Amino acid sequence: MKSSIIFSSLTGNTKKVADEVLKIMPEGTKIYDLKDLNHSLDDELLILGYWVDKANPNKEMYQFMESLKGKKIITFGTLGAYPDSSHAKEVKENTVKILEGNNEVLGTFLCQGKINPKITEMFMKSGGENNVHTMTPERLKRHEDAAKHPNEEDFSNARSFVKDIINSL
Template sequence: MNCIVLYSSRTGNTKKVAEAVCQGLPAGTACVDVKEVPADLSAYDYIFVGFWVDKGNANAEAQEILKNLPACKAGIFATLGADPKSEHAAQALANGAALVPEGVTVVDSFICQGAVDPKLIEMMYKMFPAGSAHGKSPERDALHAEAAKHPDAADLAAAKAFAAGVLSKGQEA
């Protein structure tokens, strides 16, 4: 089986997860930034696409990849600054999966927390008043501090297991 991992990473979080995904796949599986995607992906049986969550969806570069996947089995993974068990996280994965064209089977998906770009935090704190959902508050600062610890070793081990699981489930389908 021929696999490839494609990822879009703003701060390095999704790249780390993509590299862990590769560890769960056959030796020699390519791990490629979306800026360097091969022109023809039709030779791949399994295509893994990773993105950072932007406004509840895949970031723009990853959206273009997802929308243009050839017929294959896919694994979709993502990183976000929020709680990976939240409704926001689940919806972001669902939104990413909804972008794939007919003929692509999304076998499974995975999401984990990742550190938020400090420039983004600063921008949000300037844009939104203190105490609002995205404004500066002790609770928001605590969320950012927790996110800064991720992806951690447990997240990366889960990403590797996710990849192996996609292959296993994909062969059953």
């Protein structure tokens, strides 16, 4: 099955996961940074990587997802929150909502990714917009935990996740 990986990454976390997923894909699979993609793709299967922004795929990937029709799709994303949190569950649900109807979503994968230290610093000082991100010890711990990701275990989990789906097709 002809397939491509397309990712969007601001600080490199999602790109790292994309490069790992490529390792288990059949030879000839293409990988694109969404910002450099300037032609349409006739692949049957797309593997889409995004970073999480306000509980959704980042804007550029969100818009790309909205443009897709008739594809089989696997998604992976990196986020600051824990992948087993209710926030991560919401992210997956939001992602499926964008794609389903026009496409077949085969699976959604998330792992933590280090948060830009400038963002952590900003929240330490100001609490962010409407103070919703005021830094509590719990939040700081989450930022510190995220700083260790994506790690080798995340890479292995991402590779297995995609491989199992592809083997089942």
